[in-house]
Amino acid sequence: MHQSTAANESKYASDDQHQTKFKFCEMSFKILYASSTGHTEYIAEKLNELIPNSKLQDIDNLEDITELKDYKTLICCIPTWNTGADEGRSGTSWDQKFEAIRSTDFSNTSVGIVGLGDSAAFSKYFCDAMEELHSSFSAAGANIIGQVSIEDYIYDDSKSIIDGMFCGLPIDEDNESEKTDDRLRNWAEQILKNQLTRPMR
Numbered sequence: 001m002h003q004s005t006a007a008n009e010s011k012y013a014s015d016d017q018h019q020t021k022f023k024f025c026e027m028s029f030k031i032l033y034a035s036s037t038g039h040t041e042y043i044a045e046k047l048n049e050l051i052p053n054s055k056l057q058d059i060d061n062l063e064d065i066t067e068l069k070d071y072k073t074l075i076c077c078i079p080t081w082n083t084g085a086d087e088g089r090s091g092t093s094w095d096q097k098f099e100a101i102r103s104t105d106f107s108n109t110s111v112g113i114v115g116l117g118d119s120a121a122f123s124k125y126f127c128d129a130m131e132e133l134h135s136s137f138s139a140a141g142a143n144i145i146g147q148v149s150i151e152d153y154i155y156d157d158s159k160s161i162i163d164g165m166f167c168g169l170p171i172d173e174d175n176e177s178e179k180t181d182d183r184l185r186n187w188a189e190q191i192l193k194n195q196l197t198r199p200m201r
Contacts, residue, residue: 110195
């Protein structure tokens, strides 16, 4: 006997859902953060809730950068404290990790960046520290994902604008906290979609 069209469609939908769940299980996400006031940690925790099968870690507890090569996708959360600085802009442990990142092979790793900044008080240096993560992981051969349009932000300047887009997701908890949940949700969906459609190496 032949199954009905509806039954076949239900079966295919179930198979697609199973394959999607399997792909999520195959993915490995590591969410890394360094935080001075707790804001960056809070954002990292929210992403941990939004991204299935993700693991959360404070980089203060990371002994060796090469441990990160075990993960297909890294989500790196970084604040900007040393505004106007040429380097070491985060004012956190990230500043001591950049050299090690550059000297490690991350060619099989995708990296998404989230930056926290203040677009009012430090409008000329908005989320500048994201660029240091971008340049460090790019030098290490990583695939940078999660670039964001500049259109939804009000600021004067940022080192983190590369090729006309933010090199990651800017978050402004000081002035635009009401936008944070939607920004995180939309960005997490973008990251997951990117990784689901990315060819396996």
